[in-house]
Amino acid sequence: MPDGMNIDYDGLIPNNVGLAQDQRVRKALETWHPGYIDWWKDMGPEGFQESLVYLRTAIGVDPKGWAKFDYVKMPEYKWGILLAPAVEGRTIPFGKHKGEPAWQEVPGEYRALLRRLIVVQGDTEPASVEQQRHLGATAPSLYDLRNLFQVNVEEGRHLWAMVYLLHKYFGTDGREEAEELLQRRSGHADTPRMLGAFNEATPDWLSFFMFTYFTDRDGKMQLEALAQSGFDPLSRTCRFMLTEEAHHMFVGDSGVQRVVERTVQAMRDAGVTDPEDRAAVRRLGVIDLPTIQKKMNLHFSLTLDLFGHEISTNAANAFNAGIKGRYREDKIEDDHQLIGATYPVLRCVNGEIVSEDVPALSALNMRLRDDYVKDCESGVVRWNRVIEKAGFSFRLKLPHVAFNRAIGEFSSIKATPAGQVIDAASWAAQARDWLPDAEDAAYIERLMVPVREAGQYASWIAPPRVGIDNKNGDFEYVQIVE
Amino acid sequence: MLEAAIKQHLIDPEVCIRCNTCEATCPVGAVTHDDNNYVVDAAKCNYCMDCIPPCPTGSIDHWFMVPRPFSLEEQFSWLELPPPPEKGEAEQADALDDEAMRLLEAAHEGAGGHARAPISAAKPRINLFNRARPAMATVTGNLRITGAETSSDVRHIILDFGAVAFPVLEGQSIGIVPPGVDARGQAQAMRLYSVASARDGERPNTNNLAITVKRVREPRADGQVFAGVASNYLADLPLGARVEVIGPFGATFLMPDDLDADILMVCTGTGSAPFRGFTERRRRLGQSGRGRLYLYFGARTPEELPYFGPLQRLPDRLIDKQLVFSRVPGQGREYVQDRMRAQAATLAELLKRDGLHIYICGVRGLEQGVDAALGEIAAAVGLDWPALRAAMRMAGRFHVETY
Numbered sequence: 051m052p053d054g055m056n057i058d059y060d061g062l063i064p065n066n067v068g069l070a071q072d073q074r075v076r077k078a079l080e081t082w083h084p085g086y087i088d089w090w091k092d093m094g095p096e097g098f099q100e101s102l103v104y105l106r107t108a109i110g111v112d113p114k115g116w117a118k119f120d121y122v123k124m125p126e127y128k129w130g131i132l133l134a135p136a137v138e139g140r141t142i143p144f145g146k147h148k149g150e151p152a153w154q155e156v157p158g159e160y161r162a163l164l165r166r167l168i169v170v171q172g173d174t175e176p177a178s179v180e181q182q183r184h185l186g187a188t189a190p191s192l193y194d195l196r197n198l199f200q201v202n203v204e205e206g207r208h209l210w211a212m213v214y215l216l217h218k219y220f221g222t223d224g225r226e227e228a229e230e231l232l233q234r235r236s237g238h239a240d241t242p243r244m245l246g247a248f249n250e251a252t253p254d255w256l257s258f259f260m261f262t263y264f265t266d267r268d269g270k271m272q273l274e275a276l277a278q279s280g281f282d283p284l285s286r287t288c289r290f291m292l293t294e295e296a297h298h299m300f301v302g303d304s305g306v307q308r309v310v311e312r313t314v315q316a317m318r319d320a321g322v323t324d325p326e327d328r329a330a331v332r333r334l335g336v337i338d339l340p341t342i343q344k345k346m347n348l349h350f351s352l353t354l355d356l357f358g359h360e361i362s363t364n365a366a367n368a369f370n371a372g373i374k375g376r377y378r379e380d381k382i383e384d385d386h387q388l389i390g391a392t393y394p395v396l397r398c399v400n401g402e403i404v405s406e407d408v409p410a411l412s413a414l415n416m417r418l419r420d421d422y423v424k425d426c427e428s429g430v431v432r433w434n435r436v437i438e439k440a441g442f443s444f445r446l447k448l449p450h451v452a453f454n455r456a457i458g459e460f461s462s463i464k465a466t467p468a469g470q471v472i473d474a475a476s477w478a479a480q481a482r483d484w485l486p487d488a489e490d491a492a493y494i495e496r497l498m499v500p501v502r503e504a505g506q507y508a509s510w511i512a513p514p515r516v517g518i519d520n521k522n523g524d525f526e527y528v529q530i531v532e
Numbered sequence: 533m534l535e536a537a538i539k540q541h542l543i544d545p546e547v548c549i550r551c552n553t554c555e556a557t558c559p560v561g562a563v564t565h566d567d568n569n570y571v572v573d574a575a576k577c578n579y580c581m582d583c584i585p586p587c588p589t590g591s592i593d594h595w596f597m598v599p600r601p602f603s604l605e606e607q608f609s610w611l612e613l614p615p616p617p618e619k620g621e622a623e624q625a626d627a628l629d630d631e632a633m634r635l636l637e638a639a640h641e642g643a644g645g646h647a648r649a650p651i652s653a654a655k656p657r658i659n660l661f662n663r664a665r666p667a668m669a670t671v672t673g674n675l676r677i678t679g680a681e682t683s684s685d686v687r688h689i690i691l692d693f694g695a696v697a698f699p700v701l702e703g704q705s706i707g708i709v710p711p712g713v714d715a716r717g718q719a720q721a722m723r724l725y726s727v728a729s730a731r732d733g734e735r736p737n738t739n740n741l742a743i744t745v746k747r748v749r750e751p752r753a754d755g756q757v758f759a760g761v762a763s764n765y766l767a768d769l770p771l772g773a774r775v776e777v778i779g780p781f782g783a784t785f786l787m788p789d790d791l792d793a794d795i796l797m798v799c800t801g802t803g804s805a806p807f808r809g810f811t812e813r814r815r816r817l818g819q820s821g822r823g824r825l826y827l828y829f830g831a832r833t834p835e836e837l838p839y840f841g842p843l844q845r846l847p848d849r850l851i852d853k854q855l856v857f858s859r860v861p862g863q864g865r866e867y868v869q870d871r872m873r874a875q876a877a878t879l880a881e882l883l884k885r886d887g888l889h890i891y892i893c894g895v896r897g898l899e900q901g902v903d904a905a906l907g908e909i910a911a912a913v914g915l916d917w918p919a920l921r922a923a924m925r926m927a928g929r930f931h932v933e934t935y
Contacts, residue, residue, distance in 0.1 A: 102820070109739065110697040113557045117585035118699060119654060120732070121817065128737075293586050296551040300588040303549040428550050435611065515547050516590035520655040526790075529820070 064130030066111060067214070078217040079131075082228055086210075089232045090125060093180045095202055097187065099125055102529040103199045104518065106297075108132055111290055119519045121529065127203045131214045134289035142280030144379055144386035145372035152282040156219045160371050164281060165220050167374060169227050170244055171272060172212030173234065175205045177248035178261070180236035185258055188498035190508035194255070196518065196527035197301045201262065204294045211287045219283065246456065247352045254494045255511075256309060256337060260349035263302030263429060268356045270295045271377055271422045278375030303429045304514060310433050311512040312336055314440035325444040332493060335509040339437070339444050341494070344486045346446060347467055350426065351454035357419040359458045360395050365414040376414065377421040393417055396451060398459040401471055403452055423451065454485065502530060539628065540601045541572045541579070546612045547591035554583040554592055566608045574601035579628055581660050595625075627781040628659040631722050632707055636781060639724075642892070642899035642932035643925055650788040650889055650928040654731070657699050658783055663709060663722070666776035667696050671769045672740060679835030685747040686802060686838045687767050688728065691775060692740040698777065700727045700741055702809030703785045703891075707778035710765040722778060723762040726893070726933070728805035730812040744805035744838055785891070785931045787813065791821020793887040796879070798868055798902050800830040803894025804838050806933070810891075815850055823887060825851040826878075830868040830894075832859035852878075868898070869905035879906070880913040883920065889929045896934045 058065055062080055069076045091099065102121040109118045111132050140152040156164055179202050189195035209231065216224035234241045237249045247265055252258050273295060277288040316334040317325070325331070331338035358365070368374040369388070376382060384391065391410035396403055410417070426448055434445050450469030452460040464477035467484055486494075497510045505524030507513050517525055541562075543554070548570055555563040555570065562576035563583060583592055597617055626636040640647050649656075661667040673690030691706075700706070705724040714720055729742040747767040748760025769775065787795065787810045795814075797807040811825060831837035834857060843853060854875065858865045872879060882888050883906070890906075892899050903921075910917035924930035 109699075109737075110695070112697060113582035113586055118731075293553060296549075296553045296586070297588040299551055300549050304547075304589070432546075516544075518590070520590055520593065522651050525652060529791075531820075 063210075064128045065132070067131055067133055067218075069131070072218075075214075075218050078225060079214065082213060082217070082232075085229070085232050086129075086206075086213075087125065089176065090179075090206060093176070093183060093235070094206070095124065095179075095186050095199060096183050097532070098195075098199070098528070098530065099123065100531040102531070104196055104521075104525075104527045105200055105203060106519075111135060124199060124203060127206070129203070129207050129210050131210055132207075132290050133283065133286035136282070136286060140282060140285075142372040143278055144375050145280065145370045146387065147280060147372040148386055150280075150372075152280050152285070154282055156281065160281075160373055161220070163368060163371065164284070164373055165216070165223060165227065167276065167368065168212050168215050168220075168284065169231070171276065172209055172216070172227075172231050173244040174248050174269060175209040175212065176231060177234075177236045177243035177245075178266075179205050180243075181248065181250070181252040181261070182258060185252065185255060188255065188500050189502075190255055190498075190511045191501050191506060191513075192504055192527040192530075193507075193514060193518070193525075194305070194511075197305075198258065199528070201266075201298050201301055204297070207294070208291050211291060215283060215287060245356055247356055250352065253491065254498050255305075256342070256345055256494055257349070259302050259305030259309065260345050261302070262298050263306055264346075264349040264353045264426065265356070266295065266298040266302060267425060268353050268422060270299060271418055271425070274377050275374050275379075275418060278379040280372030303432075305511075306342070306429070307433055307436060308512040308514065309337055309510065310339070310342065310446075311436050312510055313339060313342070314437055314442055315512065317442070318440055325442055335497065337494065337497070337510050339442075339446070341486065341490050343446055344484060344490060346430075347449045347453065348485050350448055354419060354422075354451055355455060355457040357422065357458075358415045360397065360416040360419075361408060361412050362415045363412065366411040369411060369414050377418055396459065398452075398463055401463060403460070403465070403469060403471065419451070423448065449484075538574070538598060538601060539579075540574050540596050540598050541577045542594040542596055542602070542607070542613060543570050543572060544591040544594055544613050545569045545610050547589050549589055549591075551588060553586045553588065557583050557586050564604070569608050569610060571604055571607035573604060579659060580665075581657065584657070626658070626783050627779075629662055629707075629778070629781070632659075632705075632724065632779065632781045635722070635724050636705070639933045639935050640784070640931075642896075642934050643930060644932075645922065645925055647784040647925060647931055648928040649784045649786050650790075650793075652788045652790040652793070653786040653928070654701055654789050656701050656704055656780070656783045656786060658704075658779070658781055660698065660780065661778050663719075663778060666709075666778050667693060667698050669693050669696075669698075669740075669775045669777045671771055671773045671775060673734070673742070674767075674769055674771065677744075677838050677840075679833075682833070682835045684801075684832075684836040685749075685767060686836075687745045687747065688742055688838075689745055689766060689769065690729075690734050690740055690742050691777060692738070693777075694739065697739070698741070698780065699731070700780045701731050702727065702729075702787050702813050703806045704780045704782040706741070706743065706780055708762055708766065709776060709778065710762045711776075714761075720761060724779075724781065725766075726802075726805040726809075727780070728808045730809055730816060732816070736816060742808075744802045744808070746802045784928070785893075785933050788889050788928075790887070791817060791823055793821075793823045793889055794826065794882055794885060795823065796826045796828075796882060796888060796890045798828045798872075798890075798892045798894075798898070800868065800894035800898055802838060803898070803934070804829055806893055807891070808839055811846065811851060815846065819849060824849075826854070826882065827851055828854045828856065828868045828872055830856045830858065833857055834860070867901065869901040872902065872905040873908065876909045876912060879909050880915075883910055883915055884913070888924075889931075890924065891931045891933075893933045899932045899934055 105122045106117050106119050107128050142150050213228045216228045234243050236243045242249045273288045273292050277285050279285045313336040316336045320334055322330045325339045328338040388410040392407040393410040393413040394405045395408050395413050395416045397406050449467035452465035453467050455461050463471050465471050501508045504526040560576050562573045627633040669691035672692040675688045677688045678684045678686045705726050707722045709722050710720045725743040727741050728744045734740050734742050745763050745766045748763045750758045834840050854871050856866050856868050856871045892902050907917040
C-alpha cells in the first residue's frame with residue numbers, strides 16, 4: 051500500500067500526513083483550529099449551521115475512498131489535511147533544477163517566493179466562502195443549496211491545505227501568515243482579500259454559477275500549475291485539491307446550462323421567437339439570453355485579470371526555480387526549460403492589439419491564460435447546443451481578452467467584446483449593452499426567491515439531469531433546521 | 533440475462549463537463565477523449581470502478597447491455613447517449629460478478645419479483661473487489677454473541693480495512709472465499725455475509741465493518757458431524773489474521789435514507805445482521821425524523837438470540853423490539869409470525885402508511901410464514917396484501933433476503 055493513503059480520523063484534525071507523530075505542527079494547527087471555526091461561524095454560510103446537509107467527505111485519497119456521502123452539519127464537517135499519495139522517486143519536472151530529486155523541504159533560496167504563492171492561493175479559498183455567504187437565503191432549490199455548501203466546505207478545506215504547508219514548512223512567518231488568512235475579509239475597506247476578483251460581491255445565483263465556472267476555473271489552472279511544482283508537498287496537496295475542484299467546475303458549468311435550458315424552454319412554450327426581445331422573455335420569469343451574455347462578459351473579464359501581466363518576470367522566476375510549472379507540464383513535449391523558445395503574446399502597441407513573439411519564459415502567464423480560455427470554451431459550446439436544440443439562432447460567446455480589463459496590456463485601452471479598440475466616449479455610450487447594469491441586477495434580484503420544497507425549482511432554472519450521488523429528483527439534499 | 537451480451541461502460545456526453553478526472557484516475561488507460569467527448573474503451577475497461585466516485589457529474593455511471601460494444605469513433609461522435617436497450621440495464625444489478633449475482637438472486641427470490649432499492653437509498657458501490665483482486669482485511673474482533681452454554685455459536689467478527697477504502701451501505705453483503713480447495717480440488721465457492729455495522733464503521737469514522745457468522749456444526753445420521761467450511765474458517769480466525777474480502781455486493785436490499793420512513797424488520801438468527809446495521813445507522817443519526825423501527829426477531833432462547841444484550845439497551849422511541857422465543861422451558865412455542873398476529877393492530881396501522889419499508893431476512897422459508905401473517909393482518913382491515921406487496925416492491929419498499 052503506498053504511503054499516506056490512510057487517513058487518521060482519531061485526532062482533532064483528520065489527516066494522512068502523520069500529524070500524530072508531528073507534535074510541533076499538530077499543536078500549531080490545533081491552536082489555529084478554534085480561530086478557523088470562529089471564522090467559519092462568523093463568515094461562512096449565513097444561517098444553516100444547524101441544518102443537515104448531504105455532503106461528500108473524503109475517507110481516503112485513493113479513487114474509491116474520497117467520495118463518501120452523508121448528512122453532516124457544516125461546522126462538524128471533517129476538514130482534514132489530505133495529500134495525494136507520494137510518487138516514489140519523483141524528480142523536479144522543469145526549470146533549471148529539472149531532473150533533480152523533488153524537494154521535500156523548502157529550498158532556502160526560494161522560501162520567500164514559495165511562501166508568497168501559497169499565501170495568495172490560500173487567500174482565495176476563504177475569500178470565496180465570504181463572497182457567497184448570503185446566497186443560502188435565495189437558493190433556487192435544496193439541490194443547489196447543497197451544491198453551494200459543498201463548494202463552501204471544500205474551499206474551507208483548501209484553506210486548511212495551505213495553512214498546513216505554512217505551519218509545517220515556514221516556521222514563525224508561516225504561523226503569522228496563517229493567522230492573517232483568517233483576519234482579511236472579502237470586500238473589506240481596510241483589510242481586503244489579496245486579489246481583486248475576490249473582493250467583488252456574489253450578489254445572486256447567476257453570479258455564483260458564473261463565478262464557479264469562470265473564477266474557480268482560474269483556481270483550477272493555478273492548482274494545475276502548482277501541482278507540477280518541484281516542492282513535493284505543494285504538488286501533492288494541489289493534486290488532491292484538483293479532484294475536489296472538479297465539482298466546483300461542475301456546479302458552474304451545469305448551473306449556467308440549466309439557466310439557459312429553462313430560458314429557451316420557457317420561450318418555446320410561450321412562443322417567443324426573438325431572444326433579443328428582453329421584455330417579452332422577462333415576462334416569463336426567466337433570465338433572457340442577452341443578460342446571460344452580459345454576465346459572462348463580466349465574470350470572464352474579471353477573471354482574466356487574475357492571471358496578472360502578460361509579460362512577467364515573477365512567473366519566469368517561479369518556472370525557472372522549479373516552483374510553478376505550466377498547465378499539464380507533464381503532457382507537454384519540449385525541453386521543460388524553455389531555453390531559446392518564444393511564445394506569441396497579444397500586446398497593446400500604440401493603441402492597437404498585435405501579436406508579438408516574446409521569450410517563452412517571460413510569457414508564462416499568457417500561456418496559462420490561453421490554456422484557460424480554451425478550457426472555458428468547452429462549456430460555452432455545450433450551452434450553445436442547448437440553445438440550438440431549442441431552435442434559436444442566438445449564440446453565447448466569450449468576449450475578446452482585451453475587453454473590460456484592469457490589469458495587463460489592455461488596462462490602458464477600451465475594447466468591444468469583439469476586440470475592436472474604441473475611445474472612452476464610445477465605451478461609456480455602449481458599456482451597458484455589454485455589462486450588466488443596475489436594471490439587470492434589479493431584475494435578477496427579483497427572481498431570487500428561495501425554494502425549499504424538495505424536488506422543486508425556482509422559475510428561472512431547470513432541474514438537473516442527474517442528482518448528486520444518483521439521488522432521485524425529490525431527495526431532500528438539505529434538512530433545514532432554522 | 534440476455535445471451536452473448538456484454539455490459540458496456542458509457543459516459544453521458546450531455547452531462548459530462550470534460551474535467552478529465554476519469555481519464556486521470558483510470559488505472560488501465562481505458563478512458564480517452566477527443567475535442568468532443570470523453571469515452572471508455574470497452575476492450576480495456578475492467579469494471580474496477582475507480583473512475584466512478586471521483587466523477588463530479590454522475591455522467592460516468594452508465595451501463596448498457598449490448599450485443600456489440602460501441603466503438604470509440606461512435607462514442608466520439610455522440611451529442612447524447614443513444615436510446616437505452618429495451619431492458620436489462622434499467623434494473624439495479626446486485627453484482628457484476630456472476631457467482632455473487634447467483635447467490636443474491638437466490639436469496640431475493642422470496643420477494644416474488646425483481647426487487648428495487650428504496651427511492652431514497654444512498655447509492656451503493658458494488659464489485660469494487662473481486663476474486664482476482666480481493667481487498668485484504670485484518671480481524672480486529674471475533675466475539676461470541678450467544679450464550680457459552682448453548683449449542684449455537686454465533687460470532688460478531690470485525691474486519692478492518694486499514695488503508696483500503698471498502699465503502700458499504702447497511703444491507704449490503706461481502707464475499708468471503710475460504711482458503712484452500714474443495715473435495716474436487718477446485719477453489720472454494722464464495723459465501724456472502726451481510727454487513728452488520730453502519731456505513732461509517734463499527735464505531736463512527738472507522739474503516740471497518742462487522743459480519744455475523746454462525747458456526748455450522750450439524751450432526752449427521754451416520755454419527756459424523758458436518759462442519760461448514762467457511763463458517764468454521766471465520767469463527768476460528770484469531771485477532772490479527774488477514775482475510776481476503778470481495779465485493780461489496782447488493783444494490784437493492786438497502787435502507788431508506790429518510791428519517792421519516794418506518795422500517796419493519798423481521799428476522800431469525802444471523803438474519804439479524806443487516807438490521808443491526810440499519811438500527812445502528814438510525815441510532816447515530818439521532819431522533820430528528822418521524823420514522824421508527826419495528827423489529828420482530830425470533831430465536832430459540834434469549835441465550836441463542838444474537839445481540840440480545842446490546843438490543844436491550846436501545847431506547848423504545850428508536851425501536852419497537854419484539855423478541856420472540858420458541859424453546860423457552862415452561863413457555864409455549866412462539867414464532868415471529870405468531871407475535872405479528874398478536875400485534876395485528878400496530879402492524880395494520882403501519883401497512884396503511886406510505887413510508888413503511890418491510891425487510892425479511894433469515895432462514896429460507898421465513899418469508900412464507902411472515903407473508904401469511906401479513907396477508908391476514910392486511911385483509912382484516914380491507915387491504916389487498918398481494919397488490920400492496922407488489923406495489924411496495926416496485927417502490928423499493930418490500931425486501932426479502934433468505935438463504
